[in-house]
Amino acid sequence: EPEVTQTPSHQVTQMGQEVILRCVPISNHLYFYWYRQILGQKVEFLVSFYNNEISEKSEIFDDQFSVERPDGSNFTLKIRSTKLEDSAMYFCASSGDGTAVGPQHFGDGTRLSIL
Amino acid sequence: KNEVEQSPQNLTAQEGEFITINCSYSVGISALHWLQQHPGGGIVSLFMLSSGKKKHGRLIATINIQEKHSSLHITASHPRDSAVYICAARYNTDKLIFGTGTRLQVFP
Numbered sequence: 001e002p003e004v005t006q007t008p009s010h011q012v013t014q015m016g017q018e019v020i021l022r023c024v025p026i027s028n029h030l031y032f033y034w035y036r037q038i039l040g041q042k043v044e045f046l047v048s049f050y051n052n053e054i055s056e057k058s059e060i061f062d063d064q065f066s067v068e069r070p071d072g073s074n075f076t077l078k079i080r081s082t083k084l085e086d087s088a089m090y091f092c093a094s095s096g097d098g099t100a101v102g103p104q105h106f107g108d109g110t111r112l113s114i115l
Numbered sequence: 116k117n118e119v120e121q122s123p124q125n126l127t128a129q130e131g132e133f134i135t136i137n138c139s140y141s142v143g144i145s146a147l148h149w150l151q152q153h154p155g156g157g158i159v160s161l162f163m164l165s166s167g168k169k170k171h172g173r174l175i176a177t178i179n180i181q182e183k184h185s186s187l188h189i190t191a192s193h194p195r196d197s198a199v200y201i202c203a204a205r206y207n208t209d210k211l212i213f214g215t216g217t218r219l220q221v222f223p
Contacts, residue, residue, distance in 0.1 A: 031209055035211075035213075037156075042201075042213045042214065042215045043158075043201070043203075043211075043213040044213070045210040045212070048208070048209050048210055050209075055208075055209065056208050056209070056210055089156050091158060095209070101205075101209055102163070103148065103160045103162075104148070104160060104211060105160060106150075106157070106158040106159070106160065108155070108156065108157040109156045109157060111156070
């Protein structure tokens, strides 16, 4: 069964550094998402992306965050200048094969640790 | 405000027991998702439903639109069912709004 893959599985970065989290969504999906989960808290929506543009973003997704689909297969989340509070598990998801939005399929997540 | 509430927060069971996890939401959802999160953190989609009932193996999900309530049932529970079960609602956009999850432990 096709799956969403995320790399790296764990990223450790110094505060203030830029970090890029990478995702390869399911190949025929059209809708892409990033969510995050701070340790011990519930999963929170960050951003959705469709037709090469952001369709919705949350209050968390400020100017330090950006997303890109550079080559038709990868979907990346960039944090420009990381803060301690960015430490969390980041999940990529994809959905929608063109007939319906459908269920979202999640990757295994990238655990981001900011020191 | 669009929110999702789950109960119980924690649930322990003996192997073989019938499990029920509850989820309530605000009016106006377009779909309700049930997901499973393993100890390593990965999230697996179990069901997406907007009405009625769905079944997959020992898992059953139901939704009552009038009462704004959904349940996830596990029949003949097994230790390998131990995980966090999360309900998430889709309202008028594509994003999912997550509940806090129910941590289930099934003991042999």
